[in-house]
Amino acid sequence: MELSINNSKNTLSVSDAVFGREFSEDLVHQVVVAYRNAGRAGTKAQKTRSEVNGTTKKSKKQKGGGARHGALTAPIFVGGGVTFAAKPRSFAQKVNRKMYRAAISAILSELNRQGRIMVVESFDIDGPKTKGLIAKLQGLEVGKRPLIVTEDASESLYLSARNLPYVEVRDVQGLDPVALVGADSVVITADAVKKIEEWLA
Structure with a gap:
């Protein structure tokens, strides 16, 4: 499978197992619920x-x-x-590694089919400037709730997005199913795509 890179004639070759997987609503729902329940304190x-x-x-x-x-x-x-x-009790639900990775792949594949994944060569910000990030996102024409995924998100990028309530920034290690499901579109760098493939392969 080939993914087109924004503002470039080049394409990125990716695995069908990660970006072309069949969507399983039951699996994704189970993993999302388990992920959210793991964050509950259970302090009653x-x-x-x-x-x-x-x-x-x-x-x-x-x-x-x-x-x-x-x-x-x-x-x-x-x-x-x-x-x-x-x-007080724990709300944690057991989800094994294979199920978790399969759910992430299913979400990415569905986002790709819907045209909600935008691959860019890089996503850098010159200093922690919120205005600069807003201008960059407007140039990419993303939705109101974009998710920015980079290989190693810089501190400047995190600080630039901190005051924007609906903009999420994640590095590959911090990528989670709830962030993916809640995003209107996903802006992801080419290096991050390769790292995600290595993780989910």
Whole structure:
């Protein structure tokens, strides 16, 4: 398979297994959900009756006062413990390496079929200037939510995109399925394409 390079007569030869793979919605959905769940902290915590701060002394005498009750930390009282108290837990889902790489390849292939991948020779910024990055993106005519992927993203590029709410910058090592799925278009350098191929091959 050949990918055309923007503003160049040259083409880039790529593997069909990475950029021409059949799209699997179930696989991509599973990997995206697992990736997002891995970022959840799971910090919800409630107290049981044994953990509530309060005396466990019997609140009133056993007979002669209506219903029989023990400690006021029981769940039926306001301020008491919770019957089935929630505790911090992990939301992580197991996704093996083969599935993860297959999902990335499927997303890249679908983006390529839809014409949403733009390959450029290089993507450099002269200093951390947001205006310079905006002008460069306008020249490439990308969508409102572009994802810029370079082999090793420079600090200037990161700083230039920091104040742009819908512009994402990733190097190949930081590429993830959520960033790919959420992008209107992907601007990727030729060196990054080769590095992605080595990673996913």
